[in-house]
Amino acid sequence: xxxxxxxxxxxxxxxxxxxxxxxxxxxxxxxxxxxxxxxxxxxxxxxxxxxxxxxxxxxxxxxxxxxxxxxxxxxxxxxxxxxxxxxxxxxxxxxxxxxxxxxxxxxxxxxxxxxxxxxxxxxxxxxxxxxxxxxxxxxxxxxxxxxxxxxxxxxxxxxxxxxxxxxxxxxxxxxxxxxxxxxxxxxxxxxxxxxxxxxxxxxxxxxxxxxxxxxxxxxxxxxxxxxxxxxxxxxxxxxxxxxx
Amino acid sequence: xxxxxxxxxxxxxxxxxxxxxxxxxxxxxxxxxxxxxxxxxxxxxxxxxxxxxxxxxxxxxxxxxxxxxxxxxxxxxxxxxxxxxxxxxxxxxxxxxxxxxxxxxxxxxxxxxxxxxxxxxxxxxxxxxxxxxxxxxxxxxxxxxxxxxxxxxxxxxxxxxxxxxxxxxxxxxxxxxxxxxxxxxxxxxxxxxxxxxxxxxxxxxxxxxxxxxxxxxxxxxxxxxxxxxxxxxxxxxxxxxxxxxxxxxxxxxxxxxxxxxxxxxxxxxxxxxxxxxxxxxxxxxxxxxxxxxxxxxxxxxxxxxxxxxxxxxxxxxxxxxxxxxxxxxxxxxxxxxxxxxxxxxxxxxxxxxxxxxxxxxxxxxxxxxxxxxxxxxxxxxxxxxxxxxxxxxxxxxxxxxx
Ligand SMILES: Nc1ncnc2c1ncn2[C@@H]1O[C@H](COP(=O)(O)OP(=O)(O)OP(=O)(O)O)[C@@H](O)[C@H]1O
Ligand SMILES: [Mg+2]
Numbered sequence: 001x002x003x004x005x006x007x008x009x010x011x012x013x014x015x016x017x018x019x020x021x022x023x024x025x026x027x028x029x030x031x032x033x034x035x036x037x038x039x040x041x042x043x044x045x046x047x048x049x050x051x052x053x054x055x056x057x058x059x060x061x062x063x064x065x066x067x068x069x070x071x072x073x074x075x076x077x078x079x080x081x082x083x084x085x086x087x088x089x090x091x092x093x094x095x096x097x098x099x100x101x102x103x104x105x106x107x108x109x110x111x112x113x114x115x116x117x118x119x120x121x122x123x124x125x126x127x128x129x130x131x132x133x134x135x136x137x138x139x140x141x142x143x144x145x146x147x148x149x150x151x152x153x154x155x156x157x158x159x160x161x162x163x164x165x166x167x168x169x170x171x172x173x174x175x176x177x178x179x180x181x182x183x184x185x186x187x188x189x190x191x192x193x194x195x196x197x198x199x200x201x202x203x204x205x206x207x208x209x210x211x212x213x214x215x216x217x218x219x220x221x222x223x224x225x226x227x228x229x230x231x232x233x234x235x236x237x238x239x240x241x242x243x244x
Numbered sequence: 245x246x247x248x249x250x251x252x253x254x255x256x257x258x259x260x261x262x263x264x265x266x267x268x269x270x271x272x273x274x275x276x277x278x279x280x281x282x283x284x285x286x287x288x289x290x291x292x293x294x295x296x297x298x299x300x301x302x303x304x305x306x307x308x309x310x311x312x313x314x315x316x317x318x319x320x321x322x323x324x325x326x327x328x329x330x331x332x333x334x335x336x337x338x339x340x341x342x343x344x345x346x347x348x349x350x351x352x353x354x355x356x357x358x359x360x361x362x363x364x365x366x367x368x369x370x371x372x373x374x375x376x377x378x379x380x381x382x383x384x385x386x387x388x389x390x391x392x393x394x395x396x397x398x399x400x401x402x403x404x405x406x407x408x409x410x411x412x413x414x415x416x417x418x419x420x421x422x423x424x425x426x427x428x429x430x431x432x433x434x435x436x437x438x439x440x441x442x443x444x445x446x447x448x449x450x451x452x453x454x455x456x457x458x459x460x461x462x463x464x465x466x467x468x469x470x471x472x473x474x475x476x477x478x479x480x481x482x483x484x485x486x487x488x489x490x491x492x493x494x495x496x497x498x499x500x501x502x503x504x505x506x507x508x509x510x511x512x513x514x515x516x517x518x519x520x521x522x523x524x525x526x527x528x529x530x531x532x533x534x535x536x537x538x539x540x541x542x543x544x545x546x547x548x549x550x551x552x553x554x555x556x557x558x559x560x561x562x563x564x565x566x567x568x569x570x571x572x573x574x575x576x577x578x579x580x581x582x583x584x585x586x587x588x589x590x591x592x593x594x595x596x597x598x599x600x601x602x603x604x605x606x607x608x609x610x611x612x613x614x615x616x617x618x619x620x621x622x623x624x625x626x627x628x629x630x631x632x633x634x635x636x637x638x639x640x641x642x643x644x645x646x
Contacts, residue, residue, distance in 0.1 A: 052640055055559075057558075057559065057639050057640050057643075058640055077563075077564060078563050078564065081558065081561050081562065081563045081564075082561065082563070084558075084559060084560065084561045085560065085561020085562075086561070090559050090560070092643065096552070096555070096556050096559070096643060097556075098553055098556060100258055101254075109556070109557070109560050110560040110561055112247045112251075113557070113560060113561040113562045113563070113566055114561065157560065161560075161561075
């Protein structure tokens with residue numbers, strides 16, 4: 001199976017005046033197509049920094065990042081924007097939907113910056129809206145929706161351009177446990193039925209159990225990298241990953 | 245691009261009050277430019293028309309030296325004769341038409357009405373030189389001049405004051421207690437550039453004034469038209485040479501006459517009105533500039549407020565130029581709407597000004613087009629900095645912005 005993501009000895013150093021903060025300290029990682037991976041770790045361990053690099057929002061200070069075999073670590077801002085548009089989808093803790101913009105328009109957003117929206121795309125958008133159970137909310141505004149619904153819209157937007165990699169930084173961080181379960185089931189579903197590769201950051205082991213693989217970071221390094229079939233996992237929470 | 249247009253329009257619609265206030269700044273700026281320029285242009289055309297009424301190719305020869313006017317006293321005023329005028333007409337090639345001129349002020353009486361006015365004695369070519377059409381009747385002929393006929397032609401102001409609605413042609417008026425037959429009425433000419441009412445005049449053969457009214461043999465001035473505007477310098481030289489010779493002036497003697505050209509006077513007046521247009525226009529431009537700063541201000545606030553939105557757009561793949569264009573389009577649309585409304589507003593105001601203020605205004609389509617293009621440029625110019633600032637945001641920081 002092809003590696004969708006390949007990180008080779010990636011460093012990220014933030015310089016603030018005289019102080020240097022090494023947020024990533026030599027991270028190497030390979031993610032296969034169809035994987036559902038969780039990243040855990042204490043606050044400040046570099047999870048978001050890693051996600052930003054995976055998401056092509058930022059470039060590593062040192063090291064190489066191959067996305068589907070293409071080295072993107074030295075890409076220009078414009079090229080990175082293109083990659084984000086074509087290959088990546090984001091889900092954020094605080095949803096990050098455009099306010100005063102309808103659900104459909106929010107979901108369509110990635111397509112505006114790709115190419116012209118065709119009839120096919122419109123059909124696809126409505127298919128995604130159905131998959132995420134958002135029928136009837138198309139013309140609603142984000143502030144008219146519950147947190148769980150907003151996160152569903154964000155997920156719909158993230159998959160609108162049919163990305164190869166979906167990145168979710170604490171997607172359940174702002175949700176209660178019932179809604180969290182709901183959102184995680186949606187992600188599981190996308191992973192299982194559409195084969196979308198997912199990388200998720202979380203603080204909660206309960207959430208991490210949905211993933212087939214858990215990577216723990218500590219001080220910018222990979223502390224452990226294990227399949228998540230830990231004993232005592234409730235059956236309903238069993239990993240839903242398609243790849244064994 | 246159409247998608248970016250939609251985004252920009254939606255952003256404008258979302259904040260209606262703010263957008264309207266921004267637009268208002270441009271409306272006032274563009275409106276002011278239109279009003280000022282049209283008033284300035286109107287004034288220019290007004291002055292031009294007045295100068296035309298004076299006769300642009302006209303030279304006036306007066307019997308007085310410019311340098312020794314005071315020293316010479318009254319003796320200077322009797323040096324010109326009608327023969328001088330005829331000699332100029334005969335011998336100066338650059339001169340077209342010539343008319344001797346007499347001038348006095350006296351009372352004109354019709355029935356029980358009387359009116360004090362300037363009475364001019366002229367020759368038959370006076371009408372051509374002044375380019376002054378008749379409203380009715382006929383003008384003074386050479387025969388009238390030769391016979392010292394007691395006939396006169398009246399200006400509109402005199403007609404109004406003596407005759408009211410009556411047609412004065414073939415009626416009799418008394419000037420200095422001598423009955424004169426009215427042979428013609430001049431069309432209205434309006435004010436001269438110096439503000440005199442040119443229609444407050446009575447014209448009669450200069451010979452009649454000389455003999456019947458003033459009892460003199462000299463003339464007060466000579467009016468001459470040059471064949472072209474450019475020929476005026478040549479004409480001045482020819483007249484000067486001829487009159488010096490006729491007046492038997494020795495080479496070391498001063499001229500005992502002065503030739504005045506209207507062109508020089510005209511160009512001074514034109515320059516003044518040109519300067520006024522530029523001055524008014526630049527004051528208006530300042531207000532357009534202020535409107536532009538208003539746009540910049542609003543766009544800066546708006547880009548800061550929408551930092552998160554910019555971050556989201558960048559995360560889903562908006563490139564720098566997408567963000568740049570989105571905000572540039574927004575500011576340009578704002579300023580263009582302001583420009584259009586400003587043009588309409590400017591046209592209305594300048595119409596009102598010319599209607600109520602009696603001040604002429606002239607709306608030229610180039611100035612409207614220029615004002616509109618200028619308002620677009622204001623949008624691009626003042627929108628560029630905020631738009632660029634937005635497009636250079638770091639997506640990670642923008643996404644984290646509260
Ligand atoms: N833009 C930045 N400038 C300077 N230092 C930064 C920047 N972003 C992150 N850091 C530092 O890098 C380290 C890793 O931060 P990061 O946000 O990746 O942690 P995290 O694991 O996501 O933490 P949390 O669980 O709190 O979200 C921290 O020490 C943080 O202070
Ligand atoms: Mg984080």
